[in-house]
Amino acid sequence: xxxxxxxxxxEKGGYQEWAMIELQGTLETRNPIxxxxxxxxxxxxxHKDVPILIIGHHILYGKVVTLEKPYGxxxxxxxxxxxxxxxxxxxxxxxxxxxxxxxxxxxxxPIIANVPKKV
Amino acid sequence: MEIVNKRTxxxxxxxxxxxxxxxxxxxxxxxxxxxxxxLDSEGIKLLELxxxxxxxxxxxxxxxxxxxxxxxxxxxxxxxxxxxxxGEVSNALLIVPDMTLGSELTDTLLPSIQYQQVNSVMHTFxxxxxxxxxxxxxxxxxEENPYAGQAxxxxxxxxxxxxxxxxxxxxxxxxxxxxxxxxxxMQAIVIDGYWRVLDFDFLxxxxxxxxxxxxxxxxxxxxxxxxxxxxxxxxxxxxxVIEHVLKNFADKITPATGKDDDEKHMQIDIDxxxxxxxxxxxxxxxxxxxxARKFNLSQFLSTWEKSVPDxxxxxxxQLEGIALIDRDSNPEVISYMTVDTLPExxxxxxNHLFRIREKWSLPEITPYIKDLTTDKMDVTAMxxxxxxxxxxxxxxxxxxxxxxx
Numbered sequence: 001x002x003x004x005x006x007x008x009x010x011e012k013g014g015y016q017e018w019a020m021i022e023l024q025g026t027l028e029t030r031n032p033i034x035x036x037x038x039x040x041x042x043x044x045x046x047h048k049d050v051p052i053l054i055i056g057h058h059i060l061y062g063k064v065v066t067l068e069k070p071y072g073x074x075x076x077x078x079x080x081x082x083x084x085x086x087x088x089x090x091x092x093x094x095x096x097x098x099x100x101x102x103x104x105x106x107x108x109x110p111i112i113a114n115v116p117k118k119v
Numbered sequence: 120m121e122i123v124n125k126r127t128x129x130x131x132x133x134x135x136x137x138x139x140x141x142x143x144x145x146x147x148x149x150x151x152x153x154x155x156x157x158l159d160s161e162g163i164k165l166l167e168l169x170x171x172x173x174x175x176x177x178x179x180x181x182x183x184x185x186x187x188x189x190x191x192x193x194x195x196x197x198x199x200x201x202x203x204x205x206g207e208v209s210n211a212l213l214i215v216p217d218m219t220l221g222s223e224l225t226d227t228l229l230p231s232i233q234y235q236q237v238n239s240v241m242h243t244f245x246x247x248x249x250x251x252x253x254x255x256x257x258x259x260x261x262e263e264n265p266y267a268g269q270a271x272x273x274x275x276x277x278x279x280x281x282x283x284x285x286x287x288x289x290x291x292x293x294x295x296x297x298x299x300x301x302x303x304x305m306q307a308i309v310i311d312g313y314w315r316v317l318d319f320d321f322l323x324x325x326x327x328x329x330x331x332x333x334x335x336x337x338x339x340x341x342x343x344x345x346x347x348x349x350x351x352x353x354x355x356x357x358x359x360v361i362e363h364v365l366k367n368f369a370d371k372i373t374p375a376t377g378k379d380d381d382e383k384h385m386q387i388d389i390d391x392x393x394x395x396x397x398x399x400x401x402x403x404x405x406x407x408x409x410x411a412r413k414f415n416l417s418q419f420l421s422t423w424e425k426s427v428p429d430x431x432x433x434x435x436x437q438l439e440g441i442a443l444i445d446r447d448s449n450p451e452v453i454s455y456m457t458v459d460t461l462p463e464x465x466x467x468x469x470n471h472l473f474r475i476r477e478k479w480s481l482p483e484i485t486p487y488i489k490d491l492t493t494d495k496m497d498v499t500a501m502x503x504x505x506x507x508x509x510x511x512x513x514x515x516x517x518x519x520x521x522x523x524x
Contacts, residue, residue, distance in 0.1 A: 001289055004184040006166075006194070008176045019218040021152075021237075023211045036158045039124070040213075040237065042131055043150040044140070045221030052140065059138045064220055070173065071244065073214070074164040094176065097168070100220060101212075111138045 005091040006074065018073060018096040021053070022103045023060075043102075051102045058108030064100055071098040126151045128230055147227045150218060155236040165212070165244035171199055172247060185292055194247055198296035201247040212241040251493060252293025254301045255463045258316075260290060266310055267318035269357065281313035305459075308363045317360070323406060325356055325364050326399075330428055333394065339430055342372050342391035368402065369394045394428075401437045403427045408442055408455035416444060416451035440486035443476070458487050465491050469505040473519040478509075480516050 009015040021043075041055035051062045072094040079090075131149050135142065168176075175182055175196035184203060186192035192203040218235050264279030271277050282290070284298075291298060307316050317325075332351060333339050345365065352361050369392035403426045407419065424433050435444070443456045456475075462468045472479065472487055485498055492498060502508070506517040 001292075002184075002186045003289065004186075006176070006182045006184060016216065018214060018216040019220065021213040021215055021218070022208075023213065024209075035154045037156045038154050039126065040152045040154060042126070042134060043152055043218070043235070044135075044145040045148075045224060046145055049221030051221060052145070054134055054138055054140075059140070064222075069167045069169055069246075072166045072168045072173075074166050075162065092164070094166075095163075096216065097173075098214075102218075102220075111134075 008094045015094055016096040018098050020098045020101040022101050024105050053104055057111050059111055060104040060108045062102050062104035065103045066100050146224050147230050148224045148233060150233045150235045152235045155238045160239045160241060163239055165241055167246045169247050172196060193292045195294040198294050200250055200252040200293050200297060202250045204246050205243055206246045207243050213237045214239040252297045254293055257291050257301055258305060258459060261307055261316045265318040266315040267321040283312055306367050328352060342393045345390045345392055365392045368398045396431045397437050400427050400431055400433045404438055405441055413452055413454040416453045419453050458490055473523050478516040478518045480514055484517060
């Protein structure tokens with residue numbers, strides 16, 4: 001039977017706390033390769049900490065959601081070479097944990113753009 | 120992490136203008152989000168972390184995912200087992216490691232920009248569902264080579280594989296603690312580093328020697344002095360086996376004159392065991408039932424009564440979980456049925472039980488389903504879900520919800 005060890009990152013102060021945005025629908029994210037490096041949008045927060053995301057011609061209002069169960073980000077460890085203990089075993093390290101997400105569920109409001117006066 | 124074409128405040132402001140969003144409505148820091156140059160959605164996996172699992176990880180416990188080609192994967196902490204399932208989301212999950220939530224943003228006097236990167240876009244994640252470990256395999260592994268005494272170890276029937284604890288961990292989908300508990304329930308024993316179950320006939324031999332010794336020394340009343348007992352029997356049987364039998368069929372007696380002050384003890388503490396009437400009588404019942412499987416009830420009861428040691432009393436309650444009594448047949452019959460031969464999966468278990476007998480009362484069915492209870496589902500809840508209740512002759516009975524094939 002395959003046995004995969006899972007552990008928390010221990011170097012450099014342990015695992016990190018990361019964040020996440022959940023977007024309804026796919027927008028332009030299904031084919032990420034041509035999009036490497038591309039700009040997505042601006043994220044603002046109101047004074048009541050409501051997140052607002054402006055992507056292209058759409059403005060999305062969202063909310064901060066605390067995850068019922070945090071997500072662990074698992075990264076596969078490099079294969080151990082022959083003579084070391086635990087050789088041949090697969091293992092994963094949890095590099096980060098995500099406890100909250102910004103959820104954008106409401107239908108994006110299109111921004112009616114005038115001809116830009118100046119860019 | 121170089122971002123080319125960094126957005127400027129001017130660009131942000133013009134978008135805000137089009138969006139009719141005033142600067143006074145928002146905090147001063149804007150996070151401009153980009154896809155990373157090294158966007159990689161295959162290199163990481165998302166795993167939902169149940170509190171128990173995260174706690175186990177934080178405590179440095181061993182957490183292992185185990186999978187077989189046939190079985191699905193399970194995740195085991197040192198004491199719990201979880202099913203690992205792949206979940207899909209229709210939404211896109213953008214992982215932005217350094218993104219700051221509004222509540223954590225320090226408002227500055229002047230507008231400013233933070234540049235953030237999405238390093239992965241995920242559409243799947245792994246979720247954990249707590250489950251009872253799959254332990255039936257454990258029993259079948261140990262039954263490949265039951266222990267029948269040192270002399271028998273060399274013979275042709277005892278060349279089957281023997282397993283150490285680590286080997287069992289590798290073959291059974293369960294956590295260490297759950298496997299240890301199951302081994303104890305099975306009355307398994309470690310002999311020469313291997314976990315073994317005792318061959319039943321061998322156990323009968325050990326018991327009969329023990330009982331004879333007890334009879335000769337009047338130990339049934341006084342209690343069995345363990346060291347003396349071991350010194351007599353260890354010539355015939357390994358010490359570990361005798362200790363094991365005592366542990367499983369007798370109770371340790373706390374000396375009545377026990378003093379708290381250990382230093383003043385000048386006498387050697389003698390440990391006594393008293394045979395447990397219920398466990399011994401049950402054992403004798405099993406001996407009889409195993410031979411013929413089905414019996415005329417009254418014949419069985421009288422044979423049983425006569426077989427148990429003098430001074431011990433039999434009672435039908437001792438048969439719970441090992442025998443099924445049919446009071447509807449004429450004459451009444453009793454048959455051998457133990458819970459460990461029944462299907463592990465809950466709906467299969469109920470199917471099996473209803474195939475054997477159409478209607479069950481609560482006391483009849485409980486011994487054969489209570490091993491499947493969880494903290495979320497007790498016997499009553501199980502019956503509500505998997506059976507249909509009705510009343511027969513004033514007694515509540517349960518039958519199948521669907522036709523049994």
